[in-house]
Amino acid sequence: MKGRTIVLDHIEGREAAALMVDGKLDDFLIAGDAPPPGTIYRAKADRPVKGQGGMFLTTPDGPAFLRQAKGLAPGALLLVQVTGYAEEGKALPVTDRVLFKSRYAIVTPDAPGLNISRSIRDEDARDRLLEIAHDMMGESPYGLILRSCCAGADAEEIAEDISAMLAQAEQILDDPSTEPETLSEGDSPHVLAWRDWTDPADVFTEPGGFETHGVLDALDTARGIQEPLAGGGYLFIEPTRALVAVDVNTGADTSLAAGTKANFACAKQLARALRVRGLGGQITLDLAPMPKKDRRGFEQALRTAFRHDPVETTLAGWTPLGHFELQRKRARIPLKEVLK
Known part of the structure; x- marks a missing residue:
């Protein structure tokens, strides 16, 4: 079977997404029990790790570890984002450089400026996207990156995406609470598939799609x-x-x-x-x-x-x-x- 196919389904009670390329499993996302990457916490600094320049943090989902935490005092509150999955028995890996990422736009509070993906080389397209970015970001102090899939995308969809990410960033960064809290859950497999698998593809969402499209057989090998x-x-x-x-x-x-x-x-x-x-x-x-x-x-x-x-x-x-x-x-x- 030639071409790209995205299959959204569930397996063993877990949400999952499969990308098939020419009939072969090319990528697979599945929900786990741990907090997914992208989850944002208000965390409390717990104790520094001497010699590593890091800090253990307290979050609602257990301990987290922040590298390069120079100048951070125990007891301080800060926003952090999960960057990956921890090995069993280890703390969640997090960063204090929080990003708000969607299909077309990434809002970067710690990196001001408007940027277009380098893979978009057409100057007219870059000018069009820069105009959309200026209109939507206005006087916001936050930065913005427009992703490669913006090339040829509908201007209204791009604008809506920017607006949604900017609103989410403002809501979370302006939250006045003072206790450790989960402020945003990381994206689910189905949302990640929509966000990151942006090349043209046939999309199937009917239950049982994994069996119909050969995903289960490919998973047996994997x-x-x-x-x-x-x-x-x-x-x-x-x-x-x-x-x-x-x-x-x-x-x-x-x-x-x-x-x-x-x-x-x-x-x-x-x-x-x-x-x-x-x-x-x-x-x-x-x-x-x-x-x-x-x-x-x-x-x-x-x-x-x-x-x-x-x-x-x-x-x-x-x-x-x-x-x-x-x-x-x-x-x-x-x-x-x-x-x-």
């Missing part, structure tokens, strides 16, 4: 450790307490170039495989044997694949043992934690 590669090889993806181990296997191919082919196939598919499984943290690749002269090409292929991935990922490089390491933000909840 819940396992084995991921097939083009050319007949495999990835074995195994999360541990410390890291995610990825082993590249050449399968039945015994040719001299088998290792190189499997590694390049891994480079193309790894981002999708990690994304649908919701995996982050430290990723260590145990690659198939290949000549050192092919390493540069492998890195370039990996970099190209992750350039289009929505989850922030750093390519750390090679280890003395010939493994390749990545550091990936824990922006998704691991699939195996919510689907048994």
